[in-house]
Amino acid sequence: xxxxxxxxxxxxxxxxxxxxxxxxxxxxxxxxxxxxxxxxxxxxxxxxxxxxxxxxxxxxxxxxxxxxxxxxxxxxxxxxxxxxxxxxxxxxxxxxxxxxxxxxxxxxxxxxxxxxxxxxxxxxxxxxxxxxxxxxxxxxxxxxxxxxxxxxxxxxxxxxxxxxxxxxxxxxxxxxxxxxxxxxxxxxxxxxxxxxxxxxxxxxxxxxxxxxxxxxxxxxxxxxxxxxxxxxxxxxxxxxxxxxxxxxxxxxxxxxxxxx
Amino acid sequence: xxxxxxxxxxxxxxxxxxxxxxxxxxxxxxxxxxxxxxxxxxxxxxxxxxxxxxxxxxxxxxxxxxxxxxxxxxxxxxxxxxxxxxxxxxxxxxxxxxxxxxxxxxxxxxxxxxxxxxxxxxxxxxxxxxxxxxxxxxxxxxxxxxxxxxxxxxxxxxxxxxxxxxxxxxxxxxxxxxxxxxxxxxxxxxxxxxxxxxxxxxxxxxxxxxxxxxxxxxxxxxxxxxxxxxxxxxxxxxxxxxxxxxxxxxxxxxxxxxxxxxxxxxxxxxxxxxxxxxxxxxxxxxxxxxxxxxxxxxxxxxxxxxxxxxxxxxxxxxxxxxxxxxxxxxxxxxxxxxxxxxxxxxxxxxxxxxxxxxxxxxxxxxxxxxxxxxxxxxxxxxxxxxxxxxxxxxxxxxxxxxxxxxxxxxxxxxxxxxxxxxxxxxxxxxxxx
Numbered sequence: 285x286x287x288x289x290x291x292x293x294x295x296x297x298x299x300x301x302x303x304x305x306x307x308x309x310x311x312x313x314x315x316x317x318x319x320x321x322x323x324x325x326x327x328x329x330x331x332x333x334x335x336x337x338x339x340x341x342x343x344x345x346x347x348x349x350x351x352x353x354x355x356x357x358x359x360x361x362x363x364x365x366x367x368x369x370x371x372x373x374x375x376x377x378x379x380x381x382x383x384x385x386x387x388x389x390x391x392x393x394x395x396x397x398x399x400x401x402x403x404x405x406x407x408x409x410x411x412x413x414x415x416x417x418x419x420x421x422x423x424x425x426x427x428x429x430x431x432x433x434x435x436x437x438x439x440x441x442x443x444x445x446x447x448x449x450x451x452x453x454x455x456x457x458x459x460x461x462x463x464x465x466x467x468x469x470x471x472x473x474x475x476x477x478x479x480x481x482x483x484x485x486x487x488x489x490x491x492x493x494x495x496x497x498x499x500x501x502x503x504x505x506x507x508x509x510x511x512x513x514x515x516x517x518x519x520x521x522x523x524x525x526x527x528x529x530x531x532x533x534x535x536x537x538x539x540x541x542x543x544x
Numbered sequence: 545x546x547x548x549x550x551x552x553x554x555x556x557x558x559x560x561x562x563x564x565x566x567x568x569x570x571x572x573x574x575x576x577x578x579x580x581x582x583x584x585x586x587x588x589x590x591x592x593x594x595x596x597x598x599x600x601x602x603x604x605x606x607x608x609x610x611x612x613x614x615x616x617x618x619x620x621x622x623x624x625x626x627x628x629x630x631x632x633x634x635x636x637x638x639x640x641x642x643x644x645x646x647x648x649x650x651x652x653x654x655x656x657x658x659x660x661x662x663x664x665x666x667x668x669x670x671x672x673x674x675x676x677x678x679x680x681x682x683x684x685x686x687x688x689x690x691x692x693x694x695x696x697x698x699x700x701x702x703x704x705x706x707x708x709x710x711x712x713x714x715x716x717x718x719x720x721x722x723x724x725x726x727x728x729x730x731x732x733x734x735x736x737x738x739x740x741x742x743x744x745x746x747x748x749x750x751x752x753x754x755x756x757x758x759x760x761x762x763x764x765x766x767x768x769x770x771x772x773x774x775x776x777x778x779x780x781x782x783x784x785x786x787x788x789x790x791x792x793x794x795x796x797x798x799x800x801x802x803x804x805x806x807x808x809x810x811x812x813x814x815x816x817x818x819x820x821x822x823x824x825x826x827x828x829x830x831x832x833x834x835x836x837x838x839x840x841x842x843x844x845x846x847x848x849x850x851x852x853x854x855x856x857x858x859x860x861x862x863x864x865x866x867x868x869x870x871x872x873x874x875x876x877x878x879x880x881x882x883x884x885x886x887x888x889x890x891x892x893x894x895x896x897x898x899x900x901x902x903x904x905x906x907x908x909x910x911x912x913x914x915x916x917x918x919x920x921x922x923x924x925x926x927x928x929x930x931x932x933x934x935x936x937x938x939x940x941x942x943x944x945x946x947x948x949x950x951x952x953x954x955x956x957x958x959x960x961x962x963x964x965x966x967x968x969x970x971x972x973x974x975x976x977x
Contacts, residue, residue, distance in 0.1 A: 335934050338926060363936035375931035379949025388945060389935035426949070443935060 287313035287350060287366070287450045287482055294345035296333040301541040303329040305507035306345070311451060311482035318485045318493055318518060321504035322526055324539035327486045328372055330504070331455040335369040336362055349451060364393060366450030370440035370457050377427040382439065383409060385427050386446055393447070412445045415475070417468055433460030441472040452476070453484045458492040470495030490522035503529055505538035551689075552724060553606040555579050558692065565608035570672060571664050578681035578691035588684040590811055591903055592869045593840040598809045599783050600686075602753040604723045606693050610640040610661065617643055620748050621715045624966075632657055634714040636696040639723040653706050660697030660728055670701050674732055678789045678817065679759050686785055690757045694728035700741060704734035704765075711740040711771075711960060718756065718782065719748020729760035733768035735793075740771040742963060747779035755783045762790035764798055766820060773963050775803035776810070777970055780835065784810040794820035794849070801958050804831035804841055804860075805970045815844040818852035818883070828954045829858040830967065832974040833866030833898070842871040843887065847880040847913075856887040859954050860900060861947055863975065867899035874906050874915055881912040891921040892950045894943070947975060 289311040296304040303326045311317050321327055333340045334347060336359040347354040349365050357365060377385070386409060391399045409423060416438050428436050437457055444452055454473070458466055473483065473496050485498065493501075493515070501517040502509045503526070510533055511517070521529075530538055553561070555576050562572040587595050617627060621635055632650060634657065635643035641659035650657070656667060664671045681691035698714050718725045733739055745756065756778060764770045770790070778784050784806050790798040800814050816825035827843045845854030860868050874885035891900030904917035924946055932942035948955075951971065958964045 337930055358939075359930060359933035360936050360938050360942075363934055369934055371931065371934075375925070375928045377928050377932070377946060377949055379952035380945045385932070385935075385945065388937050388941060389932075392936040392938065392941065447935065 287480055289451045289482055290346075290348045291334070292346045294330075294333065294347060295343045296329060296340050297343055298329065298340050298541070302343070303507050303541045304333060305540070307509060309484075309502070309509065311484060313450070313482050314479040315500065316477070316483040316485065316496065316498045317500045317502065318487065318498040319502045319504050319509070320487060320490070320518060320521055322488060322538055324542050325504045326507040326540050327488070327504050328455055331369055331453050331486055334453060335359060335367065360392070367453070368444050368447060368449030368451065369453045369455060370437070370444055372456040372459065374428050374436050374440055376429045376431075378429050380427045381424050382427050383423040386443065389443070389447060408446065412442055415445075416442055416472055418442060434462065434465040437461055437469060438465065441469050445472060445476060450480065451482050451484070453486065455486045456488075457485070458487055458489060466492065467495060490518045493518045505530070505533075505535055507540040510535070550601065551579065551583060552603040552693065553579070558606065561606065561608045565610070566665060567608065567661065568665055568668060570668070574676065575692045578688045579693075581681055582685050582688035582692060585682070585685040585688050588686055590840045590869070591842070591871050592901060593811065593838065595811065595840075598838070599753050600755055600785070602721065603689070603693070603755050603757070604721055604725065606695075606724045607639055608661070608695065611642060613644055614642050618717060620719060620746065621717055624715055624744050624746070625713060630710060632710065632712040634659065634698055636714065636716045636727050638718055638720050638725055639695040641696045647710075650708060654703040655706060655708060656699060656701040657712055658699055660699045660730055661695070663699035667699070667701070670732060671699060671730065674761065674763050675728075675730055676761075677763070678761050678791050679787050686757055687759075687787065690726055690728070690759050693724050693757070694726045694759070695724055697728040698730065698743075700731045700739070702733045702737040702739045705736050706734070707738040708740070711742045714743045716743065716745045717748060718746075718754060718778065719750060721750055721752040721754040725754060726757045728758070731760070731762045731770060731772070733762070733764045733770050735765045736767035737765075738769040740773070740960070742773045742960065743775075745774070745776040745778055745784070747777070747782055750779075751781055753781050753783070755785065758784075758786045760786075760788040762798060764790060764792050764796035766793040766795060768793065768796045770797070771799045771801070771959065773801040773958070773960060775805060775963070775967060775970065777805040778808060780807040782806070782808045784808060784812070786812040788813065789815045789817065790825070791817045792820050792823035792825065792849070795822040796820055797824040798826070799959075800825075800827040800829075801963065802827070802829040803967045803970065804829065804839070805974055807835065807837065809838045811840040813842045813844065815846070816854060818845060818847045818849050818854060818880075821849040821851060823849045823852045825854040827856040828957060830951050830954045830971070831858065831860040831868065832971055833860065833862045833868050834864050834974055834976070835866060836864070837866040839866065839868040840871070841868065842873065844873040845875070845885055847876040847883040847885060849883070850880060851882040852880060853884045854886070857954055858889045859951050860891045861894065861950065861975070862891060862898035862900050863894040865895075865897045869901045869903065871903045872905065872917065872919070874917070876908045876910050876913050876915065878909040880910050883910065883913045885913070885915040886917070888918045890919065890950070892947065893921070893923050894947070896923075944975070
């Protein structure tokens with residue numbers, strides 16, 4: 285069965301403030317969706333709410349992955365169901381090596397008694413690290429500790445490649461990346477494109493979309509998707525900015541949940 | 545106010561029992577003098593801990609009689625040792641040593657590894673000058689009681705220039721609350737010698753209260769290198785009070801590796817006196833607290849020697865309602881120029897009811913030194929848990945990774961692989977995983 289990820293009427297709040305005001309989205313295997321929008325419009329909240337970050341409370345709506353109710357699942361269960369979020373600010377965890385962490389994550393999928401052999405794991409990890417031009421010694425470094433911004437982002441992509449998810453959400457994966465790192469990350473994503481996998485790319489710059497061509501582009505403002513289109517929409521946003529969208533829709537302040 | 549103290553034995557009984565069992569007169573006198581002191585001294589003062597509320601009355605009765613050594617290891621200790629022909633092992637069960645083995649090779653080199661009571665009789669010249677020389681009976685009631693009542697115990701002597709490659713091991717097993725359990729470890733490492741000593745404190749099956757009032761003294765002569773690893777995992781009805789101290793000569797070094805894995809109330813002090821120029825002390829402590837344990841762990845370095853260096857690291861994980869006071873004291877005396885003292889104490893709390901307190905203290909009376917400290921106390925970071933879980937790792941496994949990660953800088957530095965694995969296993973057990 286082809287992957288299907290459906291978000292319907294999703295509302296979410298943080299500390300009592302409503303940020304998502306009803307999001308509808310459907311991503312099928314093989315599709316790449318991009319969500320664009322200025323800062324403060326709820327894009328990252330959408331990513332966090334979908335993954336189940338404890339700070340965000342979903343107040344309404346429905347999310348399913350292949351028909352299964354995502355909102356009923358714990359964070360780990362969402363991951364096991366096939367959801368992957370490359371985070372904007374990955375945590376640093378001292379004392380836990382990158383490879384121990386990745387192996388734990390892979391084995392969590394495979395289940396007890398079916399753990400990946402160490403040799404096979406190392407071989408896979410080394411291959412993927414090479415593709416992402418990550419220094420091999422990073423396997424033994426503590427998870428994200430002392431990594432530069434770009435190294436952290438590449439490490440997120442490494443995890444994505446190793447975990448083979450069905451739905452990938454990339455939250456501002458391009459922020460803090462120089463042009464070389466951006467190309468490497470984009471190559472990693474493109475290598476993972478397949479009929480079984482859907483992508484949701486969250487960004488406020490169009491430049492990432494020069495490397496990864498989306499099938500659908502959505503503009504988010506005030507906690508809603510206010511406009512959707514094809515790749516040409518991203519190009520127009522790059523050329524003309526967001527003001528014309530605001531004008532067209534009569535929006536004065538596009539942000540949500542922020543103090544005036 | 546002096547709280548009423550019931551001594552486990554009166555001075556006359558102690559005197560007759562000690563001399564009756566063939567202890568030399570100087571030892572009998574030292575015991576009796578210490579016992580008299582105990583009656584007048586107060587309990588030790590511990591930072592932010594009311595030790596007078598602890599169960600410190602159940603010492604058991606004192607006896608100096610020692611059973612004959614056994615051919616076989618007591619069953620409870622078998623899993624802690626890998627006994628081979630060249631193993632060097634002492635096992636104390638309750639009040640006396642019950643098993644002893646020293647390889648012929650080491651005996652030939654002049655290494656002495658025997659119970660302290662025997663050593664006091666057979667090697668007076670090597671024992672008498674050092675016994676209670678750095679942990680003195682007059683310090684407080686518990687040190688006096690220990691000096692009066694210590695039993696079994698370990699004496700390890702390594703002659704000048706002798707390097708011992710295989711660790712010497714002892715196991716202190718308490719499985720009865722009837723007799724005093726107060727082993728004393730005395731290590732004398734001659735000039736330019738090298739030795740590794742490892743011990744375990746374990747409980748058998750009992751549910752009555754008992755106090756372990758233990759002490760270890762290490763004398764490292766000029767150029768000697770001593771590694772001292774100790775793991776305590778006494779049960780919940782055992783109150784553990786342990787003092788460990790080392791005295792370093794010129795260019796001597798000690799490495800302490802301490803695993804505090806008890807289940808009952810526990811206090812310990814691990815102190816190095818850096819008397820010699822160029823001496824070096826390194827202390828690594830990991831501790832796990834659970835249940836309603838009250839813990840007070842101190843690492844301390846006192847610098848007298850020029851260019852002496854000390855490092856101290858304590859990492860403690862507290863779960864349930866356990867509370868821990870973690871103290872680090874670096875003292876640099878006037879004249880200890882170019883000394884360097886560094887310390888770190890960190891406490892990780894796994895439950896809202898767990899308590900932790902880290903107290904780094906630097907006391908510096910010399911200008912020409914470097915010293916530093918770092919301390920932190922905190923709960924498990926929920927962002928980290930979320931991050932790990934977002935990759936499919938369960939909450940339990942995520943916490944486990946974070947806890948091991950927290951302890952890793954100490955555990956991964958432990959130079960003995962077997963000990964590393966044992967500690968790992970104990971941490972796991974204490975964390976209920």
